[in-house]
Amino acid sequence: MSHSVTTWYLEQTSPADLTPTAAPPAEQGVRIVRAETPSPEFSRFLYTAVGGDVLWTDRLGWPYAQWAEHLGQPGTETWVAYERGTPAGFIEFQAQSEGAVEIVYFGLLPAFRGRRIGGHLLGHGAARAWDLAERWPGLPETKRVWLHTCSDDGPHARANYERRGFRLFDTTVTEEPLAEVPGPWPGAGPAPATAG
Numbered sequence: 001m002s003h004s005v006t007t008w009y010l011e012q013t014s015p016a017d018l019t020p021t022a023a024p025p026a027e028q029g030v031r032i033v034r035a036e037t038p039s040p041e042f043s044r045f046l047y048t049a050v051g052g053d054v055l056w057t058d059r060l061g062w063p064y065a066q067w068a069e070h071l072g073q074p075g076t077e078t079w080v081a082y083e084r085g086t087p088a089g090f091i092e093f094q095a096q097s098e099g100a101v102e103i104v105y106f107g108l109l110p111a112f113r114g115r116r117i118g119g120h121l122l123g124h125g126a127a128r129a130w131d132l133a134e135r136w137p138g139l140p141e142t143k144r145v146w147l148h149t150c151s152d153d154g155p156h157a158r159a160n161y162e163r164r165g166f167r168l169f170d171t172t173v174t175e176e177p178l179a180e181v182p183g184p185w186p187g188a189g190p191a192p193a194t195a196g
Contacts, residue, residue, distance in 0.1 A: 002175045004151075008158055010166035011146040015130040017165040021119040029084040030117055032124045034077060040067030043078060046090045050107040055152045055179055075101070075136050079128060081108070081121040088112035091125030095136065099143030101129040106147070107154070118156075122164050152176075 012018060024030045035042060044067060047059055059067075070076065075095025081088045089108030093101050106125065108118050126145055133139045147166065149157045162168075 001178045003178055005174055005176045007148050007150040007172045007174070008168055009146065009148045009170040009172075010158075010161050011144055011169050012126065012130075012166055013144050015127075015142075017167070018123065018126050018130065019163065019165040020123040020127070021164070022116075023120050024116040028115065028117075030081060030088070030120065032079055032081050032121060034079050034128070035090075038068065038071035040064050040071065043067060043071055043092075046078070046080065046087065047105065049087075049109050050089060051105070053110055054107070054154060056105070057179060075132055075139050077128065077132070077135075079121070079125050081112075081117050083112060083115070083117065088115075088117050089121055091121055093125065093129045093132070093145075095132060095139050099140040101132055101142050101145050103129065103145065103147035107157075113154070118160055119163065122160060126164060126166075 044059070044062075047056060050056070062070075071078070073094065076092070077094075078090055078092045080090045087109065089106075089112060091103060091106040093103045095101055103125065106122060108121070129145045130142050133141045145166075146169075147161065149161060
């Protein structure tokens with residue numbers, strides 16, 4: 001059994017394309033920090049916790065060595081949003097040839113969606129993709145930042161990218177096998193509101 005998946009490819013071709021957003025209110029205690037020491041364990045945690053309910057499955061079979069190799073590549077960075085010390089989401093990007101930088105993964109843990117963190121994290125991460133060469137001597141200056149999102153991702157993903165100044169440059173439709181949502185475990189997500 002399969003289902004139709006639409007994939008949208010979006011890009012920025014100048015730092016001036018980026019439309020930042022205001023940070024969440026200070027009382028939320030949101031901060032964004034680069035994970036400078038590559039950690040397969042931490043990156044796999046972020047990947048499964050953010051992507052578990054939107055069918056991120058391509059890295060689930062990666063052994064430790066593959067995670068370590070990927071994270072150790074020059075120009076690969078992970079930036080993590082924290083709310084009061086708890087990881088809330090991440091953005092991972094990777095330098096490619098000719099000054100391109102791909103935002104490979106971006107998202108929030110389910111409990112942190114809808115809290116004004118996503119737009120702030122995406123804007124911050126895209127800005128760091130544009131100044132990537134400043135942190136990695138030998139890399140060319142960034143000329144293009146691009147990504148793809150699909151109809152299996154969160155319902156607000158594409159609109160968030162477009163609000164940050166990303167423009168559509170291609171669309172594909174494919175038939176994909178139906179897969180079970182991998183987790184992080186059944187019933188994970190925001191806790192229901194309790195009567196006070």
